[in-house]
Amino acid sequence: MDQDIDRILYSKSDINKACIRLGQELHQAYHDKNPVIVCVLTGGVFFTTDIVREMDCNLEMNFIDVSSYHGGTESSGSIDLVRDLDVDIKDRDIILMEDIVDTGRTLKYIKDLLSSRGAASVSTCALLDKPTSRLVEVRAEYVGFEIPSEFLVGYGLDYKGIYRNLPYIGILKSDVYT
Ligand code: IMP
Ligand code: MG
Secondary structure: OHHHEEEEEEOHHHHHHHHHHHHHHHHHHHOOOOOEEEEEEOOHHHHHHHHHOOOOOOOEEEEEEEEOOOOOOOOOOOOEEEEOOOOOOOOOEEEEEEEEEOOOHHHHHHHHHHHHOOOOEEEEEEEEEOHHHOOOOOOOOEEEEEOOOOOEEEOOEOEOOEOOOOOOEEEEOHHHHO
8 A cells, every 4th residue: 555655644653642632631631521522434434443553531422424536536515414423412522523524514514513403612633724725614633644636545544444543644656547
C-alpha cells in the first residue's frame, strides 16, 4: 500500500499525540456526564477507540453509519442512513466521533438527526477538518488537525474501501484515482 502514497502528512506518533490531547479535552468537559460516544462508521472506529482510552470516566459507546461518498473521492451530496443507533439518546450528552469533515453534509445530517431525538447536547470530535471545503455551515468543536482540501487515506480513511489500516495519514497519489 505504501507505494500508492505520495506523502505522509501525519505519522503514527503525530496521531497518537493528537488523540491524547483530544482525549484529555473530552475528559475535562465530560467526566461527570456519562456521555454517549457516537462513532461514525467505518473510518471513525480507529481514532474513537484510541481517544476513549484517554478518557478515565464513565461513557457509553454506540455506532451509526451513513453513506455519502459512494466509493470515489467526491462527495455525492445525498446522504443515506445505513445503520442507526440502538440506544435512546433523549436527554443524553452526545459526542459524535467523525474521521474527517469535508463539505460538512454528513456531519450536519447526523447532528440534526440526533438533535431531533432530544439529545441534551451534541458536539463533534473530528480527527481531521478541511474548513476550506465546507458547503454547509457546521462546525466540529474538537479537532485533531486542520488540513487543506486534499484526498487523504490511512488510519481509518479509505479510498474505495482500502487503505484504512495504514498506521499513518497520507496523500494518495493522484494516478491511483485518475
Ligand atoms: P462530507 O459529508 O463531505 O463532510 O464528508 C464526510 C465523509 O466523507 C467523511 O466521513 C469521509 O468518510 C469522507 N471523506 C471526506 N474527505 C475524505 C478524504 O480525504 N479521504 C477519505 N474520506 C474522505
Ligand atoms: Mg465517514
